[in-house]
Amino acid sequence: MVIAFQSVIAITTAIVFMFLGFQKFESSLFGGATAIMNTMLLARSVNQAGEAALEQNLSGGSLVIFKSLLLRMALVLAAFYVGIVILNFDALQMLVAFALAQIGYVFNKNKTIY
16 A cells, blocks of 8 residues: 555656656656665564564564664665666656655655555
């Protein structure tokens, strides 16, 4: 549900930028896809931490969440680097779509992330 909501936000952002005259609407889609990737990785780490907690390994669950945080931050930075430097996407569109999709996650999250 959240991923579908983030997808709608990313596509809407791309359409808005296209109507505003921006040439590379793919930049918005790439930023939205980065946010969706971030959400999916978060869901995976929450599931792994839950499994560790069920096994009475509370420190292991915390470690999984912390490692996930570092991994997600690194992957988001790498995605922005690839998008801006290698693919020559518009940074403003990428950042706006990423930010709006992340805000969409915050407003639409529920017990299950996917």
